[in-house]
Amino acid sequence: MRPIVGIPACTITRDRQPGHATPARYAEALLGGAGVVPVLIPPLGEATLAVLGRLDGLLLPGSPSNVEPARYGGGRSLTPSLHDPARDATALPLARAALARGLPLFAICRGIQELNVALGGTLFQRVHEVAGRFDHRGGSEIPEQRYRLKHPVALTGSLARIVGRERIVVNSVHGQAIDRLAPGLVAEAVAEDGTIEGARVADAAGFALAVQWHPEWRYAEDAASLALFAAFGDACRAYAGARGAQTHPPASSPAPAPSARCM
Numbered sequence: 001m002r003p004i005v006g007i008p009a010c011t012i013t014r015d016r017q018p019g020h021a022t023p024a025r026y027a028e029a030l031l032g033g034a035g036v037v038p039v040l041i042p043p044l045g046e047a048t049l050a051v052l053g054r055l056d057g058l059l060l061p062g063s064p065s066n067v068e069p070a071r072y073g074g075g076r077s078l079t080p081s082l083h084d085p086a087r088d089a090t091a092l093p094l095a096r097a098a099l100a101r102g103l104p105l106f107a108i109c110r111g112i113q114e115l116n117v118a119l120g121g122t123l124f125q126r127v128h129e130v131a132g133r134f135d136h137r138g139g140s141e142i143p144e145q146r147y148r149l150k151h152p153v154a155l156t157g158s159l160a161r162i163v164g165r166e167r168i169v170v171n172s173v174h175g176q177a178i179d180r181l182a183p184g185l186v187a188e189a190v191a192e193d194g195t196i197e198g199a200r201v202a203d204a205a206g207f208a209l210a211v212q213w214h215p216e217w218r219y220a221e222d223a224a225s226l227a228l229f230a231a232f233g234d235a236c237r238a239y240a241g242a243r244g245a246q247t248h249p250p251a252s253s254p255a256p257a258p259s260a261r262c263m
Contacts, residue, residue: 001240002035003036003037003056003057003233003236003237003240004037004039004054004055004056004057004240005030005034005036005037005038005039005055005056005057005058005059006038006039006041006051006052006055006058006059007022007026007027007030007041007059007061008022008041008043008058008060008061008087008090008091008094009021009022009040009041009042009043010022010043010064010065010084010087011084011087020040020042021040022040022061022063023061023062025217026038026059026061026108026216027040028216029215029216029219029225029229030059030229030233032220033216033219033220033226033229033230033233034229034230034233034236035230035237036056036232036233036237038059041090041094042090043084043086043087043089043090043091044086044090045086045090045093046089046093048090049093049097052094052098052101052103055103056103056104056236056237056239056240056243057103057104057105057106057207057232057236057239058095058098058103058104058105058106059107059108059111059232060091060094060095060105060106060107060108060110060111060112060114060115060210061109061110061111061216062110062111062173062174062214063084063087063109063110064082065082065083065084065087065110066079066082066083066110066113066125066175066176067088067113067117067123067176068083068085068088069123069125071088071092071117072117072121072122072123073122074123074125077125078125078126079126079175088114091114091118092114092117092118093118095107095114095115095118095119096118096119099201099204099205099208102204102206102239103206103239104206104207104208104232104236104239105204105207105209105210106207106209106210106228106232107209107210107211108210108213108215108216109173109174109211109212109213109214110174111210112178112198112199112210112211112212113174113177113178115185115199115201115210116178116181116185116199116210117182119182119184119185119201120182120183120184121178121179121180121181121182121183121185122178122179122180123177123178123179124176124177124178124179125176126175126176127174127175127176127177127195128175132193132194133177133193133194133195134151134191134192134193134195136173136174136175136177136191136195137172137174138171138172138173146171146173147171147173147214147217147218148171149170149171150169150171150172151169151170151172151192152167152168152169152170152191152192153168153169153170153190153197153198153213154166154189154190155167155168155188155189155198156187156188156189157186157188157200158200158209159188159189159198159200159209159211159228160188162209162227162228162231163223163224163228164227165224168224170211170213171213171217172212172213173213173214174212177195177196177212178195178196178199178212181196181199184201184202184203185199185200185201186199186200186201187199188200188209189211195212196212197211197212197213198210198211198212206235206238206239207231207232207235207236209228209232211228215228215229216229
């Protein structure tokens with residue numbers, strides 16, 4: 001049986017009705033690149049923590065929305081129309097609880113920002129307005145142009161080992177970025193302007209990596225992206241195997257039959 005990976009969904013409005021969704025490419029990359037079965041987790045707050053015991057991994061996906069600055073003491077919001085408080089109230093506690101369980105965790109774009117905030121870090125609300133930083137937004141609304149490879153990042157640590165390279169070129173579709181790195185996170189990917197593009201949870205029991213770019217976009221066409229999803233899938237399978245062994249321990253050897261002789 002394939003491992004099951006949860007994806008916290010975003011709040012959307014369609015036909016004047018509230019709903020929950022996330023772009024299909026995340027689920028497609030999990031199934032095709034990681035070999036796991038994706039399931040959506042509705043943004044219903046801490047009640048969703050109950051699902052973690054049924055999961056073998058957690059993917060924090062990207063989103064058009066931004067983490068509310070009140071979550072990290074960031075002051076007045078500079079993007080008040082781009083928040084999803086239900087997503088914040090769901091993904092942040094899920095990330096902390098997943099790490100506490102040793103559940104494999106992979107965070108992408110908004111996901112790395114959520115992970116940083118969940119662990120006590122802060123964000124730039126508009127990184128393109130910070131002196132010396134590039135404009136990391138995608139620009140075009142045409143997907144093929146928006147998600148094109150845009151700038152290089154230098155890799156170290158686990159990211160470099162998984163990808164097999166110390167420098168790759170990535171896409172860039174984000175207006176926010178890590179400001180103060182959370183305690184316990186180690187930067188493992190950095191853009192030429194100093195923006196943190198990837199991080200690892202230092203004391204995690206297993207796979208716990210985050211990237212600012214979008215490896216799920218046409219993952220099968222990019223060796224680095226495919227390597228990241230494959231490594232995440234391997235970690236989920238290992239976790240599932242260990243969880244299954246705990247749930248169904250091997251039967252103990254039967255006790256020898258008592259002697260018919262009276263003692």
